[in-house]
Amino acid sequence: MGVNTESESPKSGRATFVPVQRSLYPMLVALFVVVFIISNITATKGVQIGPLVTDGAFFLFPVAYILGDVLSECFGFRAARQAIYIGFGAMLLAIFSFLIAIALPAADFYPNQHEFATTLGVVPQIVLASLSGYLVGQLLNSWTLIKIKERTGEKSLWARLLGSTVIGELGDTILFCLIAASVIGISTTADALNYIAVGFVWKVSLEVVLLPVTYVVISWVKKRENYA
Template sequence: MTASGKAVFAKLSSPYYPALTALFVGVMLISNIAATKAVVLFDWLQFDLGPLHVNGLVTDGAFFLFPLSYVIGDVISEVYGFRAMRRTIMSGFVVIVLASLCFWVAIDLPAASFYEGQAGFESVLGTVPRIVLAGLAGYVVGETLNSYVLVKMKERAGESHLWARLIGSTVVGEFFDTLVFCSIAATAIGIRTWSDFINYLVIGFVWKTLVEVLVMPITYAVVRHLKRAEPTYRSGLAGVSQVTPKVP
């Protein structure tokens, strides 16, 4: 165990970091496409709470996948540090922008006379640029804050209290991610009223945060495995333990 303020991070010269980055970028790309579909869960759930009129839980088609990006982000930040996560965020940014440009070009290309799917193609991928903008803005803000908070907490606590920094960073990151994303994407998926917007915002934030808490044992297991598998992390722990005086 390291002392307070003695944060250890692995170097990027391993096969694990590129694999995690690829998985993160893939999740983000799929989520941006799936999020173009507006979804209402539990439409039987109807009640009024002040100005909020709930007619089911309003979300989007990526609600079950997107939280995984924050789990991966937590793992990268905990094991490799803020700078590594910033590189991962930039990789995702470039790939999603490229995908958006490709969709825009594909929509604008003249359709063959026998192709009957142009309208459906446009209706799904035509909203992606707006969703991409929302996703990029949300995830750049959210993931950056998530990683920053987690790393700063680790620098204060060392290896202890992983659960606290996972939850603390998730609450901060997910809130601002959801707020930014929903503010931009709501009208693109058909949300028109303040009631539906608040529903969309609250459900999104609560759901994403809850998922991360529920899968925390898996996050713990992955982090523990990587810390043991990464030689530079083990050597960093050994180096810190040698220079840190024992507390009687």
């Protein structure tokens, strides 16, 4: 990573710059935010694979929780919380940008206004469900990981990762479903429970499968950051 080493005082008259710290944190936050935004866009497509009915973000959204685990484990709750808030703000900016772009009059030579609006248009209730689930789920995920780490120290990383995933994903899935249920066609308690159970089991299972990858990433980040 390139680092600006300019240290001249502004009073010297020479061009000066704020030093860039040698840390992976900004890169991880950027990746965390990008994954969250892309997931919310691809989630607008319904997907059916055999008997499994899901959305286009099923393979990507859990990655946001893995990155949240990495941020929490390596940098602490305050740094992870900051990343979560940045992601929340970035998604709000994306939503408002989509709405403005859709509302702007299409040029005569642009034939895809309807498709553009259909793809990027948002349903307020879905947006509320997604943002609420993300915010609560990620904060629970990070908080749980840190609380377990305070008890176990550096031991039992697997317990922190799995425990935080279970709590975070459960909060996220329940909140999203309760808010979005009527919009996505869920009208009975049985259907709601089924939707919550399937979504929760899938997300947690995927993160369990990717646990070795999370271990490797955390180890690499700690080494790069000279973690003591």
